[in-house]
Amino acid sequence: MNEDSRPPGDRAADRLPDTSDIAARSRQGGQGGAVWKLTDPHRQLDANVVAVLPGESIARHLGPDLDVLIHVIEGTGELRTEHGTTPLFPGALAWLPRRTEREFVAGGDGLWYLSVHQRNRGGLAIAASGTGAMS
Numbered sequence: 180m181n182e183d184s185r186p187p188g189d190r191a192a193d194r195l196p197d198t199s200d201i202a203a204r205s206r207q208g209g210q211g212g213a214v215w216k217l218t219d220p221h222r223q224l225d226a227n228v229v230a231v232l233p234g235e236s237i238a239r240h241l242g243p244d245l246d247v248l249i250h251v252i253e254g255t256g257e258l259r260t261e262h263g264t265t266p267l268f269p270g271a272l273a274w275l276p277r278r279t280e281r282e283f284v285a286g287g288d289g290l291w292y293l294s295v296h297q298r299n300r301g302g303l304a305i306a307a308s309g310t311g312a313m314s
Contacts, residue, residue: 198228211232212229214228224295225297225299226293227293227294229293231285231291237281239259247274249272251268251272253269254267255290258281260275
């Protein structure tokens with residue numbers, strides 16, 4: 180069977196990268212915002228690796244009409260919601276119910292996290308750190 184005729188998720192191009200490598204490349208390049216995303220057009224999930232550079236933040240905003248799961252890959256920081264402040268560190272998981280107000284604040288070493296939610300066909304805005312809404 181040729182690779183192009185395989186079902187989505189079963190092609191070599193669909194194999195997922197190591198999130199630690201994504202974070203390391205982003206850190207070295209000083210790149211913030213969405214630094215990786217799942218792109219298969221047949222997917223049912225949206226997933227992004229988001230980088231918030233040291234000392235920066237993602238301004239408080241109302242989340243999408245979707246539940247979002249966050250997994251911290253690297254760095255530290257805080258997740259601030261209408262329910263309080265949660266410390267973020269490698270390995271931490273956070274569940275953000277739909278329409279949760281949220282703000283991500285990076286610690287001195289920056290913050291890299293994986294954001295996963297049901298696919299939003301309308302798209303979510305992934306803005307540069309400190310300037311707009313992200314998952």
